[in-house]
Amino acid sequence: MPKGLTFLPSLAFAAVMALPLVAETKPDAKTVVARVNGDEITLGHVIATTANLPQQYQQLEDEVLYDFILEQLVQQQLLSQQQENLTQRNALTLENESRSLLAVQTVNAITETEVTEEAIQAAYDARFADFEGDDEFDASHILVETEDEAKAIKAQLEDGADFAEMAKEKSTGPSGPNGGALGWFGKGQMVPEFESAVVELEKGQVSEPVQTQFGWHLVILNDRRKSKAPEFDAIREELAQTIRQDAIQARLDELTEQSKIERPEIEGAGPEIIRQLDLIQE
Secondary structure: OOHHHHHHHHHHHHHHHHOOOOOOOOOOOOOEEEEEOOEEEEHHHHHHHHHOOOHHHHOOOHHHHHHHHHHHHHHHHHHHOOOOOOOHHHHHHHHHHHHHHHHHHHHHHHHHHHOOHHHHHHHHHHHHOOOOOOEEEEEEEEEEOOHHHHHHHHHHHHOOOOHHHHHHHHOOOOOHHHOOEEEEEEOOOOOHHHHHHHHOOOOOOEOOOEEEOOEEEEEEEEEEEEOOOOOHHHHHHHHHHHHHHHHHHHHHHHHHHHOOOOOOOOOOOOHHHHHOHHHHOO
């Protein structure tokens, strides 16, 4: 073998290495995942369908979900190719859905701009800057059927009987076994007659017999306090929702003011016309 030929493999290898590498391509929304009689179904179609599935389907494994969705899209494409155009009803439905999606995009843009952490914090600070709290009460009660029973128990309490023990022994209410303890509650959480009696009590004081729809009560006020402002995280979503709604309404008011909106009356028909499906059937 001639000596010069021994260099050919090395030269060939060097030539191959000198060729530009083929750029690695990554799939995107336009990547075709199926063709049905030439009509393309893209990865974007699959992803969008996945995103809109009910929650129970979202739990499926990705491999199962991908095959399921792609098969559904292929079948839909096969069936859709049997039609030249949408019916009038479906065309109108598509217009409504397109209008709705565009409106949602605007709402999302408003939300992204207006509902910021700074705006939520400012709303929280403004709401609770002068917060003084509402009255809250920790009370216990003894519930009996008659006023005479209540008066007799009241007399025993005045003679030194323990309220909790009397509640366990005498009370017919569900809190009796727990010494009549009701825990902390605010205004509006008890029936009016009961609340009125509690509000008038001093700490440690026992009320006169109080009648409500449930029977006769003796109430002792264990303690009272002012409610605290809720923690930021506890009402963050509520504040965000309020900011969102206010911002959307402000934008709608602005657009309404700037736009020409006409609502022609329909001659010869009233609101009941919205039920006449025959008007959009072909």
